[in-house]
Amino acid sequence: MNTLRNAFKKLLQYPSAIVGLFVIFMLVAVAVYTMVTIPYSEAIRLWRGGEEVWYQNPKFAPPAWINLFSSSKYSESFAVNTSDRQMVKKVTSGNGGTSTIEMSYAFDFSYDVYPQEMILYLTTTFLEKQPFVSIELLTPDGRKIRVGNFAIGREFTYRFSQDEKLRTKLRAEDVIPALFSMPGTDVPLKGEYELLITGITFEPDSDINVDFILHGQVFGLAGTDHARRDLTLPLLWGVPVALAFGLLASMGTSILTMIIAAVGAWYAGWVDELIQRITEVNLVLPFFAILIMIGTFYSRSIWVILGATILLSIFTGAIKGYRAIFLQVKESMYIEAARAYGASNPRIIFLYLIPRMIPLLIPSLVQSIPAFVFLEASLAVIGLGDPVLPTWGKIIQDANSNGALYKGYYYWILEPAVLLMITGLAFAVLGFALDRIFNPKLRDI
Amino acid sequence: MAVATQTPEEGVGVKKISRNSTLLRIFRYVVVRLFTLFITIVIGIYLTIVIANMGGYVDQIMRSEINDRITQSFAANPATQQMDPAVRKKLIQEKIALEEKRLGLNTPIAIRNARYLSNALLLNLGRAINMTSDSGSKQVRLIILERLPATLLLMGTSQLFLFFSSIFIALSLSRNYGNIWDKVVIALSPTSAVPPWFYGIFLILIFSAALKILPFGGMVDSPPPPNTFDYSISVLKHLILPGFSLVISSFFISVYNYRTFFLIYSSEDYVDMAKAKGLPSRDIERTYILRPTLPTIITNFSLIIITLWTGALFTETVFLWPGLGRTLFRAIGLYDIPIIVGSTIIYAYLLAMTVFLLDFVYALVDPRVKIGQ
Numbered sequence: 071m072n073t074l075r076n077a078f079k080k081l082l083q084y085p086s087a088i089v090g091l092f093v094i095f096m097l098v099a100v101a102v103y104t105m106v107t108i109p110y111s112e113a114i115r116l117w118r119g120g121e122e123v124w125y126q127n128p129k130f131a132p133p134a135w136i137n138l139f140s141s142s143k144y145s146e147s148f149a150v151n152t153s154d155r156q157m158v159k160k161v162t163s164g165n166g167g168t169s170t171i172e173m174s175y176a177f178d179f180s181y182d183v184y185p186q187e188m189i190l191y192l193t194t195t196f197l198e199k200q201p202f203v204s205i206e207l208l209t210p211d212g213r214k215i216r217v218g219n220f221a222i223g224r225e226f227t228y229r230f231s232q233d234e235k236l237r238t239k240l241r242a243e244d245v246i247p248a249l250f251s252m253p254g255t256d257v258p259l260k261g262e263y264e265l266l267i268t269g270i271t272f273e274p275d276s277d278i279n280v281d282f283i284l285h286g287q288v289f290g291l292a293g294t295d296h297a298r299r300d301l302t303l304p305l306l307w308g309v310p311v312a313l314a315f316g317l318l319a320s321m322g323t324s325i326l327t328m329i330i331a332a333v334g335a336w337y338a339g340w341v342d343e344l345i346q347r348i349t350e351v352n353l354v355l356p357f358f359a360i361l362i363m364i365g366t367f368y369s370r371s372i373w374v375i376l377g378a379t380i381l382l383s384i385f386t387g388a389i390k391g392y393r394a395i396f397l398q399v400k401e402s403m404y405i406e407a408a409r410a411y412g413a414s415n416p417r418i419i420f421l422y423l424i425p426r427m428i429p430l431l432i433p434s435l436v437q438s439i440p441a442f443v444f445l446e447a448s449l450a451v452i453g454l455g456d457p458v459l460p461t462w463g464k465i466i467q468d469a470n471s472n473g474a475l476y477k478g479y480y481y482w483i484l485e486p487a488v489l490l491m492i493t494g495l496a497f498a499v500l501g502f503a504l505d506r507i508f509n510p511k512l513r514d515i
Numbered sequence: 516m517a518v519a520t521q522t523p524e525e526g527v528g529v530k531k532i533s534r535n536s537t538l539l540r541i542f543r544y545v546v547v548r549l550f551t552l553f554i555t556i557v558i559g560i561y562l563t564i565v566i567a568n569m570g571g572y573v574d575q576i577m578r579s580e581i582n583d584r585i586t587q588s589f590a591a592n593p594a595t596q597q598m599d600p601a602v603r604k605k606l607i608q609e610k611i612a613l614e615e616k617r618l619g620l621n622t623p624i625a626i627r628n629a630r631y632l633s634n635a636l637l638l639n640l641g642r643a644i645n646m647t648s649d650s651g652s653k654q655v656r657l658i659i660l661e662r663l664p665a666t667l668l669l670m671g672t673s674q675l676f677l678f679f680s681s682i683f684i685a686l687s688l689s690r691n692y693g694n695i696w697d698k699v700v701i702a703l704s705p706t707s708a709v710p711p712w713f714y715g716i717f718l719i720l721i722f723s724a725a726l727k728i729l730p731f732g733g734m735v736d737s738p739p740p741p742n743t744f745d746y747s748i749s750v751l752k753h754l755i756l757p758g759f760s761l762v763i764s765s766f767f768i769s770v771y772n773y774r775t776f777f778l779i780y781s782s783e784d785y786v787d788m789a790k791a792k793g794l795p796s797r798d799i800e801r802t803y804i805l806r807p808t809l810p811t812i813i814t815n816f817s818l819i820i821i822t823l824w825t826g827a828l829f830t831e832t833v834f835l836w837p838g839l840g841r842t843l844f845r846a847i848g849l850y851d852i853p854i855i856v857g858s859t860i861i862y863a864y865l866l867a868m869t870v871f872l873l874d875f876v877y878a879l880v881d882p883r884v885k886i887g888q
Contacts, residue, residue, distance in 0.1 A: 086702070347555065354559030354863040358828050359855060360566055362847050367569045367576070440708035448710060448829045452844065466716070470833075475716075475724045476731065483716060491709060498705035 073429060080507045087503035093496035101310035113307050117299065117460040124298035128186045128285035132481040133293040133301075142182035144287035150175055151191075151281040171269040171278050180260040183287050184247045190228040190267070191281035199272040206268075207249060210261025215240075215249060222278075293481050295465070296472045304460035305485055311461045312443045312493055315376060319442035322380040324388075324435040331389045332423045335396035336415065345389065352385040365454035372456040375449065379442065388434070392427065399426050429508040437501030440494035447490055462486035541886050548874070552867040556860075557636065563859045564631045567852045571624045577850055581614045618644055631852065635860040645849040646842075655857040658842065665734055666826040666838035669754065673761035674819045677769060682812065685773030686800065692778060700770050707768035712829040715760040719833075722756060729756055732835035757834040761827060776811065780804050809880045814873060821865045825858075 081087050108116075116123060126149040137143050150156035152173055163169040194201050204219035205228070217236055218228070230236070231245045242248030251259050269278040292301035334345040364378050399405065400423070408418050449455060450463025451470065469475075469482040568574060589595045589607055598606070615621050622630075634641055640655035648658040688697045722729040729752060730736070736749045780786070786803045805812075826840030835841075839858065846854035877884045 086705075347551070350551075350555045351559045351562070354556060354859075354866060355562060356825065356843075356859050356862065359843055359847065359859070360563070362828075362844060363566055363569075363855070366847050367573050367850075437708075441710075444708070444710045444713065448712065451712065452829065452832050475719055478724065480720060480724070483720065487713065487716060490713070494708045495705055498708035502705045 077429070077504075077507050081503055084503040084506075086499045090496040090498075090500035090503070093492060094500065097309055097313060097493060097496070100306065101313050104306040105310055108303065108306065113303060113460060114458050116303055117307075118458065119299075120297065124294075124300070125189075125191075126281075126283050127294045127298040127300060128287070128289055129294060129296060129298050130477075130479055130482075131186075131285075131287060131289035131294045132479070133291055133485075134288040135291070136288060136481070143180070144183045145179065145181035145185040145284075147185075147284060147286035147289045148177065149281065149283045152279045157280065157282065167274045168270060168272050169276075171271065173267040173269070173278075173280055174264055175282055176262055176264040177284070178261075179250060179258070179263050181286075182258060184250050184258060186285040186287060187246065188230040188249075189281075189283045189285070190226075191283070192222050192226040192228065192278060193280075194222055194224055194226075194271075194276065194278045196224075196271065196273050196276040199276075201269050201271040201276055201278055203267060203269045203278065206266040208264040208266060209249075210259060210263065211252065292485055295468055295482060301465065301482070301485060304462070304465050305489060307460040308462035308465070308486065308489065309493075311372070311459055312446065312490070315372060315446045316439040316443040316493075316497070319376055319379050319383070319445075320435050320438040322376075323383040324431055324438065326380065326384045327386070327388050328392055328424060328427055328431055329419075330384060331392035332396050332419050332427075334389075335393050335400055336419050336423060342393075345385070345393075349385040349387075349389055352382065355382065357382050361449065362452070362454060365449060370454055370457050372446070372459055375446075375454075375456075379445065392430075395427065395430070396423060399423060433501050433504035433508050435501075436497055436504055439497040439501070443494055443497070444490065447486075462490050544874075544886055548871060552871060556863045556867055557632070559863055560635050560856065560860055561628070561632055564628050564635075564852065564856055567847075567855045568624065568628075573850050573852075574620055574624065577618065578615065578620060581611055581618075581620075585610050585614065631856055635856050638860065638864075640857040640860075641853050643846075643853050644851045646846055646851050646854060655853050658854060659839065659857060659861075662826075662837060662839045662842045665836060666831075666840065667823060668750070669757055669761070669831070669836055669838060670823040670827060672754065673758040674823060676758075677762050677765060678816060678819055681766065681769040681773055685770050685777055686805075688770065688774045689777035689781060689804075690796065690800070692774070697774070700767055700774065703767040704771040707765050709764060710829065711757075711760045711764040711827060712833040714764050715757060715830055715833045718756045718760050729753075732833070734837055753834075753836075757827075757830055757836055761830060776808060777804055780808055783807075807881070810877045810884075813876055813880065817869045817873060821862065821869055824862055824865055 081091075126147075128147050131147065132144070134146050137146075152159045157173050157175045160172045161169055162172070190205070192203065200221045200223060202219070202221050205217040207215045207217055209215065216239075217230070218233060220226075230249065233245060237245050237248075240248040240253075247256060247258075250263075251257055265282060267278075267280055271278065290300055290302060292305050294300055330345060334342040360382060361375060361378055365375060368374065405418065405422055408422050413422070446455070446461065447463035447466065450461055451467050453467060453471075455461060455464045455467060463486070465486040466483055469479065469486075472479075472482075474480070474482040585607055589603060589610075595603055595606070612621070619627055619630075640659070642653045643655050643658055646658060647653050648661045650657070650661065652658070684700075688694075688700060691697075719731055723731045732753075734750060734753050735746065736753075740746045740749050781804050783803075786799060789799045789803050824839070826838045826843070828840030828844055830836070831838045831840040832844065843855065843858050845851075846858075874886060878886045
């Protein structure tokens, strides 16, 4: 215990180790927060969800904060609706059961890049007579653009950019830029716009509700991908997955390696011989090829891959290193004493041999974590990531297969890459400091 | 590449051994060693074969795939659409049986595995199941040989550069350790936790996407330049980014490890003794530091040479480099067991040969080591 406390004190002399520890602590906090706020099943439902879950988001939208660094401002996305009072809704009843429903939403548009799309989702209640709706857009310079009038069914989706009639009326190539600029120019007109939706219902209990969605060029904290998914979800969920995979794989590997090395060194004879031969066979086995085969033929579940990784990583060169040290420890006096009082073999192995090695185990365990974190990402990048889990590697793979680098969606790759890098480096830096503390050979150099 | 930092085995040689018994000892050692290595390879390859068909599970995938493909082709072919259903069914069955026979699916899996094993051990690589080389051959040997130059070019340049530059820099760092460069290397060595393909993505982003001065991937421009000079220039341009990412991802840890390794050796008493005698530092380095570290350096070098063979799967994938790693990956995707086994057996033989020869090399360069003791 004392050695550990001393080691911790020494660790605090390394500024890099403090930074590493701090980052790891933050990552753990984020992991816990994520698992509490977005439960596993919810995360998977959202991640696997299609248009019906993510219809409110634009595609390929970088995060909104890039506007802070960019000279031309990208329009931000928003989604409002009448049912929770984000839009003004005024109902005036007329005679004969008819009523007029006026809905309006004023929004500020002071960006340099036009939005991707504007969509209205109208839902109505009526028995027989369909309500009638007319849509208008008030521009900052006082023009009133009549967008369209139509009778609507129970559910109706209106996409501004798809309206051919509106396009002809505006005499423009594309609807959205024409709506947001002065006629005849192609610079966005900044100022306050107001969308007016006037509905007329012909039955007493008939009602109209509207979802107004503007797909901007930027979205939220992390942006969106090709399937309109908010990237904060996989970025957040990537934290627990990466930590769990890295920690479990490295702990499983290091601890099992140590136990097997101790058993081999203690029993010697054929047990030792067998372990050595298995290690040699394992050297011949192609590690990545086997993982890929398991991923391709059998299962891409992260737990199967984790198990295979641990199995293949136990019998490596590390076992020889541990064995050599165990052979030395085996000859020491206190082991002799334990034997003399009649301690059983397992007792000697687990209570006397292995605890002696913990100082050596800790640095190598921490140092091997980044390799496993990146292994999961590597497998995901070649398309063998877990099919259901949202992870960092999956984001990179999606981005890569959608040509993010060619098309300039840098945020899509950079966000998961930076997180992976931070995680990997935090453990590497900490492990490095631990190695220098615990490894007596490195003490002075 | 990890660098082993243990001291060579200190074999205490007994001086008075007659020449005869030395030969006998070496002979016995060679026989036992070759035998164990051979058994190791047999087990390793057999395991690979078993994993490559998942104990027969892949057979089912292939069977249903054949079934689907042939039924589909019959359904799509106007000539067979008009046929009597019974005749057509019989034809389909025959075609499926033929295809299964071609792929060897009609022989029991144990026999097939044994055949794969014996063919592999005899380096009789045989024919691929689904893949073909660019020149149209199905010979596994040709498919592998076609991709070998690409991998050797990428891995060879990057790994050899890495090896020699890190030893050279490590030596100069260990000469005056504690200076600013030494500290920089120590501080940067944790960056090697990041794999090469990951640096690759960043490099592509900077040099290809943003600056547009280097190609995104591939090995040569498309269409390839007609004359040899332009062709090599184009290949070199494509080589820069993948090569650099392979080097940068292990550079600092490699320098750090060699530096530490040299420092451990230069704190030996005999080095202090040599310094006290006033020997020039270049002589000290050559005779007292490099000489005893030679076995480890040779081991690392030979391991580098054999890992060239495996290629860099992920880096090749990110850079679309047509090397062996990507071929192996594609072979797995196409259930092409002969290619998987072929690539593994060559690696296994190279590894076994290297391990075997290294023992003799140790004995040659280090007089303290005696073979078979």
